[in-house]
Amino acid sequence: MENNTKDRELLLERILDAPIDLVWEVWTNPEHIAKWWGPNGFTNTITTMDMEPGGEWNLVMHGPDGTDYKNRSVFKEIIPHKKIVFDHFAPNFTTTIEFEAQGEQTNLKWHMLFESKEEFIQVVKTFKADEGLKQNIEKLNQYLIEMIA
């Protein structure tokens, strides 16, 4: 019904100050990914990263409060130094990462396409709820600090 993808996608693009082989390495080596996947304050454990079409990618993000967030994806397409495509499950979205060498720099395109507008809104809404919760906890923290002072 909805062929237009504008209302259910995110596109990020950035020129990274590193040659393409290094960017490819930090994207495809689980030891590297664990170090930058974030978010801030999180640590990551990558249990599986089978980089071939149909291969599984399982990543657990450990939150600062000890909560674990499991992420499951399946790779769809891998073209060395060019492209990585994977499907993420629950929430369902497809990510396409494109790499392009520009001398000693690399242009990275990061495209996320959600299954439906409903799914996208749900994800944003959950994010809003999580952020709201975080802000509440920060407020509580601030309040406690003021009480002690």
Added chain:
Amino acid sequence: MIRRDVFQAIADPTRRQIINMIADKPLNINAIADSFDVSRQAISLHIKILVECELLKINKQGRERYCEAKLGQLGEVSSWIDQYRQHWENKLDNLETYLYQLKKERKHGK
């Protein structure tokens, strides 16, 4: 009472279609209902939800009831989408920082 928010309003394709229909000019409820295949009751319920989410206002003109769009609320959605985007931009920030560190380490390692 169930608390309604703007996300709930636009989560449904019929409600999005209603908003699109009245975005330019107010329409009376019958005209809206006539352009859908579903029952009048179903459309009335969608309109009720849109009213509760404050995206739609009903104005009475004699016997007719006109639906007018109140699109200011939609800004809330786009501001959360912006924040969600920022969440992913932060990942790219981390990647950038990590690449910078790695380059520095390898230079010194050689």
